Amino acid sequence: MSSLLFSPLTIGKLGLANRIVVAPMCQYMAKDGVPGDWHLVHLGQFAQSGPGLVLVEATGVEAEGRITPDCTGLYSDASETAFARIIEFCRSVGESKIGIQLSHAGRKGSTRKPWEDAGQIVLADGGWRTSAPSGDPYLEGWEPPAAIDNDGLARIKAAFVDAAQRAARAGFDLIEVHAAHGYLLHQFLSPISNRREDAYGGSLENRMRFPLEVFEAVRQAFPADRPVILRLSATDWIEGGWDLMQSIEFAKALKTAGCDMIHVSSGGLDQRQKIVAGPGYQVHFSGEIKRQAEIATLAVGQITEPVQAETILMSGQADAVALARGMLWDPRWVWHAAKELGAEIQLPAPYSRCNPAMRGKPFITRS
Numbered sequence: 001m002s003s004l005l006f007s008p009l010t011i012g013k014l015g016l017a018n019r020i021v022v023a024p025m026c027q028y029m030a031k032d033g034v035p036g037d038w039h040l041v042h043l044g045q046f047a048q049s050g051p052g053l054v055l056v057e058a059t060g061v062e063a064e065g066r067i068t069p070d071c072t073g074l075y076s077d078a079s080e081t082a083f084a085r086i087i088e089f090c091r092s093v094g095e096s097k098i099g100i101q102l103s104h105a106g107r108k109g110s111t112r113k114p115w116e117d118a119g120q121i122v123l124a125d126g127g128w129r130t131s132a133p134s135g136d137p138y139l140e141g142w143e144p145p146a147a148i149d150n151d152g153l154a155r156i157k158a159a160f161v162d163a164a165q166r167a168a169r170a171g172f173d174l175i176e177v178h179a180a181h182g183y184l185l186h187q188f189l190s191p192i193s194n195r196r197e198d199a200y201g202g203s204l205e206n207r208m209r210f211p212l213e214v215f216e217a218v219r220q221a222f223p224a225d226r227p228v229i230l231r232l233s234a235t236d237w238i239e240g241g242w243d244l245m246q247s248i249e250f251a252k253a254l255k256t257a258g259c260d261m262i263h264v265s266s267g268g269l270d271q272r273q274k275i276v277a278g279p280g281y282q283v284h285f286s287g288e289i290k291r292q293a294e295i296a297t298l299a300v301g302q303i304t305e306p307v308q309a310e311t312i313l314m315s316g317q318a319d320a321v322a323l324a325r326g327m328l329w330d331p332r333w334v335w336h337a338a339k340e341l342g343a344e345i346q347l348p349a350p351y352s353r354c355n356p357a358m359r360g361k362p363f364i365t366r367s
Helices: 037-049 077-093 150-170 184-189 204-221 244-256 283-293 306-314 325-329 333-341
Strands: 009-011 014-016 020-022 053-060 097-103 174-179 228-233 262-265 297-300 320-323
Touching: 020 333, 037 053, 037 077, 037 333, 053 174, 077 097, 077 150, 097 150, 150 174, 150 204, 174 184, 174 204, 184 204, 204 228, 204 244, 228 244, 244 262, 244 283, 262 283, 283 297, 306 320, 306 333, 320 325
Parallel strands: 020 053, 020 320, 053 097, 097 174, 174 228, 228 262, 262 297, 297 320
Antiparallel strands: 009 014
């Protein structure tokens, strides 16, 4: 019996060789937003392994939209050129499609790298004033963000559009709009972080308004034959916060706006969250959004084993699966999954004889 995990998938008009996705993973190794050799090797190793899609980490649409000063950005010619180089290499070694996650950190920005305590960087130490729907800080003791006014909304939307146009010129196959994990668009969605009293706060319709405006603007700015998807936190894991039913309504609106897939995650908005974690702990959210919103979904979260991934797809809970930490631990996860599930895949020609059990055809690299 053939493997569903290794069957082709079409997202919008984009064809993927299989249903394995490398999820975005922040590396905190950029300089002034520009990716370097670290990113070339980091992303290139995944392209060599042959997943259907590789997603670049959360990339700020403006300098103040980065999580840390070391995060990637797509707001300069230098960054656009650097990403084009990385994409060219990835295409030369395999068939993986390459996407980028466009993001704005909002009140979770201006922080140190995780291994440097992840605390807030104040202005005096080279940080920046963050912005958010409302003036509540992410953590107690942090400098409060500036509540975004109408001019700020227009500026941020324009930054997403500019980044989408840069992504197209650089050669990205797909854009993922980041509306999860407590970053700016998620901050607008959740009643915990959005206490506005204008057209962008209060009711579900109002809280969805700015994220939908941003998505629609990105969709219009990116070529029509390349898909735009969205990453969503299905729940805040806090009573009275953003939840699954609101996520389903948002997904329905996104589908109408031209969204091709929802990448279903959860949490990240508030430290009071009570996450019930475990293998595949977010998959049921993906299944419900897929079923009730009638939209394709990408499942993620402690998906580590090939048979587990195959089962998620066979049970109809998602159209594809994404791995993050699992791929960092084992960049050749795709090869090992193919061996376990009896699938044939292409390997770069210099590696094609490394595992006789693969019986795969070599992918001829382009120098």
